[in-house]
Amino acid sequence: MSDGPPPLPLIAPPDWLTALSGPAVGTGGSGAPGSAGNPLTLDQANQLFADLANQGHIPFNWPRDGCFARAHEMRRLLAERGIESRKAWNYASAGAELKVEGTSIGDVTWGWHVAPTVMVQGSNGPQAMVIDPSMFDHPVTPQEWAAAQGDPNSALEDSDGALYFRNQGEAWSETDDSYTQTAQDLDYYRTQRELWDAGLIP
Numbered sequence: 001m002s003d004g005p006p007p008l009p010l011i012a013p014p015d016w017l018t019a020l021s022g023p024a025v026g027t028g029g030s031g032a033p034g035s036a037g038n039p040l041t042l043d044q045a046n047q048l049f050a051d052l053a054n055q056g057h058i059p060f061n062w063p064r065d066g067c068f069a070r071a072h073e074m075r076r077l078l079a080e081r082g083i084e085s086r087k088a089w090n091y092a093s094a095g096a097e098l099k100v101e102g103t104s105i106g107d108v109t110w111g112w113h114v115a116p117t118v119m120v121q122g123s124n125g126p127q128a129m130v131i132d133p134s135m136f137d138h139p140v141t142p143q144e145w146a147a148a149q150g151d152p153n154s155a156l157e158d159s160d161g162a163l164y165f166r167n168q169g170e171a172w173s174e175t176d177d178s179y180t181q182t183a184q185d186l187d188y189y190r191t192q193r194e195l196w197d198a199g200l201i202p
Helices: 015-019 042-053 067-080 142-147 180-197
Strands: 086-091 098-103 106-110 112-122 125-130 155-160 163-166 173-175
Touching: 042 067, 042 112, 067 112, 067 163, 067 180, 086 125, 086 142, 086 163, 125 142, 142 155, 155 163
Parallel strands: none
Antiparallel strands: 086 112, 086 155, 098 106, 112 125, 163 173
């Protein structure tokens, strides 16, 4: 005879509870989701893009500056989901500027631009895809992303996702592993958009 109450029966968690941990991502290969060994499916990449684009604290509506902070915050959110990411950098050629027309604040020009990339399974194998809601509404190849910046002679380069700032050719770079600087910079650029909306900056 037992001295205590009978053990409770094992009950499988309801579907909605399991769903809270998020859907499985990747194609089932080896390595972290988003890596070359375990690329995302295109549907997963599209959903991921939509989720990131809807992060209201990331000022995608201020494309004039701050791409490095937006890219690094997206990297942080991807890492939280266990998704591996790298970064694509595009540098204007000598004497030229990168230019994107028709953004939410009009035409913008840059000396360089950066956004995160994840590996996605394509018809010919894994392909890096750029996630940049400041320019697009879906993932694009690095080549398409660079071409949309208006300088056919720009230098498109790839790097580890940990880099926050990076000179062309990686002669100098800076990290922000704590994401402290990222948070401060995002706050600054959100304020810039608010000032622009109020007509206080041109």
